Amino acid sequence: MQQYEQALGLLMSVPEEVSSCYNQIQDKAIEAYKAYQTQRCSELIQKAKTTLASNNYLGALNILSQIDPSATCFNEAQSLAQNAEGKVNAEEKKQWDFQMKKYNDAVSLEKQRIEAIKEIAISYYKSQPTSVNYNYIVR
Numbered sequence: 001m002q003q004y005e006q007a008l009g010l011l012m013s014v015p016e017e018v019s020s021c022y023n024q025i026q027d028k029a030i031e032a033y034k035a036y037q038t039q040r041c042s043e044l045i046q047k048a049k050t051t052l053a054s055n056n057y058l059g060a061l062n063i064l065s066q067i068d069p070s071a072t073c074f075n076e077a078q079s080l081a082q083n084a085e086g087k088v089n090a091e092e093k094k095q096w097d098f099q100m101k102k103y104n105d106a107v108s109l110e111k112q113r114i115e116a117i118k119e120i121a122i123s124y125y126k127s128q129p130t131s132v133n134y135n136y137i138v139r
Contacts, residue, residue, distance in 0.1 A: 045073055
């Protein structure tokens with residue numbers, strides 16, 4: 001149903017103490033996150049193309065840097081980024097290179113994924129109404 005935020009919220013609500021299936025839940029959470037990233041990928045590509053059309057090259061690079069390297073459209077994002085890199089000035093290029101160095105660090109990437117999963121789960125639960133139903137039984 002492509003309700004990745006809800007799925008991540010539910011998966012991350014399972015406590016770590018449930019050791020019999022916790023590893024499977026982590027695998028499913030990463031799988032759901034990657035599907036979420038793939039869905040977002042096309043949205044980010046479109047947003048970057050619109051930003052490039054308005055000659056905001058650094059803005060487009062910032063948008064493209066949000067795309068996960070394991071996402072299906074990463075190659076398209078890289079080609080757009082290379083096109084934009086050629087048009088930014090030296091200071092903007094220095095900032096972009098620094099961001100890409102941080103982003104490509106494999107250890108940091110895995111941590112970013114887990115943090116993003118947690119943020120999506122928290123965001124999902126914060127967006128849900130908090131209502132409490134009391135049932136009184138009278139004898």
